[in-house]
Amino acid sequence: MGLFRTKSAPAFGASQAVKAAAGGAGRPGALYQYSVGAGVQRALSIPTVSRALGLITSTIGGLDLRQYTLQWDPETEDYEKIYIPGESWFTRPDPNVTRNFFISNLVKDLALWGRAFAYVTSRYSTGFPASFTWLPHENVTTPDQAGPEWFGISQEVLFNGVPIDVDNVIQFLSPIDGMLWTGARAIDTAYRLDEAAKRFASTEIAAGYLQQKDGEPMAGDELADLAAAWAEARQTRAVGALNQHVEWVEFKSNPSTLQLMEGREHAALELARVCQVPPWLVGLAVGGMTYTNAQEARQDLIIYGAMPYISAIQETFSMDNVIPRGRHIELDVDRYIAGRSMLGEGIAVEEPVRQEADT
Numbered sequence: 216m217g218l219f220r221t222k223s224a225p226a227f228g229a230s231q232a233v234k235a236a237a238g239g240a241g242r243p244g245a246l247y248q249y250s251v252g253a254g255v256q257r258a259l260s261i262p263t264v265s266r267a268l269g270l271i272t273s274t275i276g277g278l279d280l281r282q283y284t285l286q287w288d289p290e291t292e293d294y295e296k297i298y299i300p301g302e303s304w305f306t307r308p309d310p311n312v313t314r315n316f317f318i319s320n321l322v323k324d325l326a327l328w329g330r331a332f333a334y335v336t337s338r339y340s341t342g343f344p345a346s347f348t349w350l351p352h353e354n355v356t357t358p359d360q361a362g363p364e365w366f367g368i369s370q371e372v373l374f375n376g377v378p379i380d381v382d383n384v385i386q387f388l389s390p391i392d393g394m395l396w397t398g399a400r401a402i403d404t405a406y407r408l409d410e411a412a413k414r415f416a417s418t419e420i421a422a423g424y425l426q427q428k429d430g431e432p433m434a435g436d437e438l439a440d441l442a443a444a445w446a447e448a449r450q451t452r453a454v455g456a457l458n459q460h461v462e463w464v465e466f467k468s469n470p471s472t473l474q475l476m477e478g479r480e481h482a483a484l485e486l487a488r489v490c491q492v493p494p495w496l497v498g499l500a501v502g503g504m505t506y507t508n509a510q511e512a513r514q515d516l517i518i519y520g521a522m523p524y525i526s527a528i529q530e531t532f533s534m535d536n537v538i539p540r541g542r543h544i545e546l547d548v549d550r551y552i553a554g555r556s557m558l559g560e561g562i563a564v565e566e567p568v569r570q571e572a573d574t
Contacts, residue, residue, distance in 0.1 A: 243334040243348050244311075248375050252353045254395055255327060261405050263483040264394075266497045267490035268326055271521050275528070276319035278546040280305040285543070299542070308333070308347045317349055321387060322524045324352040326490070329393030330365050332372070335383040344537055347385065350374060363396035387531045390523045391491065398489030405482035408475050430460040492520035513552050 242248075258264050282301045285294040309317045317333075324331035332350035339345045356376070357369035365388055372384050395402070427433055433441070441461070480499070487494040493515050494500075517525070525546050531537070532544040 243350055243374060243379070244336070248354065249351050250353050251351070255353065257406055258327065258395060258398075258402050261402065261409065261486065263405065263486040263497050263499075264402065264490060267487060267492045267520070268323060270492065270496060270516060271326060271490075271524065272319040272322045273315075274516060274551065275322045275521050275525055275546065276315035276317075278318075278525075278548065278551055280314075280532075280544060281547055282538070282542055282544050284541055302345075302538075304344070304346055309336075309349065310346055311348070317347070318528070320349045320351075321528060322521075325387060325389040325393075325524045325527055326391075327393050327395050328352045329363070329389045329391065329396070331387040331389075333385040333387070334374075334379070335385065343539070344385070350384070364392060382536075385531060385537065387527050389527050394489050398486065401482065401485040401489050405479070405486055408479045408482050412475055412479065428460055428462050490520070491523070492516065496520070517548055517552060 259268070280301060281298060282305070283296040283298045286297050287293075288295045307314050307317075321331040321333065331352060332355050333347040334350050335344040335346070336348050337345045354375050356373045357371060358373065359371050360366065360369050368386050368388070370381060372379055372381050372386075391397075427438075483497070484494055484499055487497050487499060490497075496512065496516055525548065529543075529545045533542070538544060
């Protein structure tokens with residue numbers, strides 16, 4: 216049975232636009248009012264977090280939406296899924312952007328904050344949503360829940376400080392607490408280690424100190440001026456000059472120690488745990504834990520990293536305020552695992568073999 220209708224009218228009737236909150240600042244879709252906080256920018260500047268989120272969001276964003284009902288099968292004594300044509304918004308929930316962009320941003324907010332928001336921009340004549348727009352979590356506040364842990368659907372929602380109709384807000388709740396809260400210490404540690412390595416990489420001279428050997432002892436400000444002048448001279452010229460009273464002493468340490476390689480690798484491993492993804496999917500070598508082909512890698516990503524957010528989106532879209540009771544919406548995970556989600560039917564996928572990591 217076909218997934219999408221082509222010629223027939225939508226099952227829910229013609230769509231009607233939904234009035235947004237009064238005022239430009241509180242109007243969903245006013246992009247000039249959208250913002251990204253410093254905490255999100257800091258977390259996404261860490262390669263492990265960026266890689267893990269990129270894998271999860273792009274994977275889920277590329278999955279097809281499909282709709283089904285359940286029918287009891289007396290022979291198997293279980294419910295059978297009966298797939299039915301999807302509605303027009305399945306291909307593009309937000310008419311102004313791609314489905315991948317819309318779904319991916321919902322997943323990103325679910326991962327970072329533990330919840331996400333979509334605003335209904337139009338409805339069918341039956342009252343069910345016909346189109347949506349993503350509301351960035353940074354711009355949404357809920358006076359009845361301050362967070363960072365969410366206990367249910369909020370009954371009061373403000374967008375850029377302006378109240379909006381909660382009946383037009385679809386609220387997605389993640390089964391996992393947001394990583395900006397649960398991973399705050401790990402993110403901070405990784406960020407500080409990266410900053411320390413950046414300081415080492417930003418200087419062209421080896422780390423060390425200037426030691427006065429003889430003569431009248433120099434005051435503290437004189438020593439500081441000498442060190443600053445020496446550093447500036449070495450950064451601009453390959454040759455430096457000192458008199459017989461001062462000696463340059465280089466620290467006895469190797470570059471891997473100065474760049475904190477072991478500490479940064481451990482921080483990356485902790486962040487992989489925070490992001491709920493297997494370490495080897497973000498480039499970390501873990502002894503005894505690997506995959507043998509591309510299909511197993513996709514399975515690991517879905518099972519360990521993406522499934523909590525997939526379930527949150529599926530079950531939210533299947534609620535009675537989105538589609539009629541008795542219908543269910545799901546993301547087509549099977550096609551992705553089989554390697555056909557964005558490659559098309561009948562295209563062979565070469566399965567690269569990865570050797571087991573050293574223990």
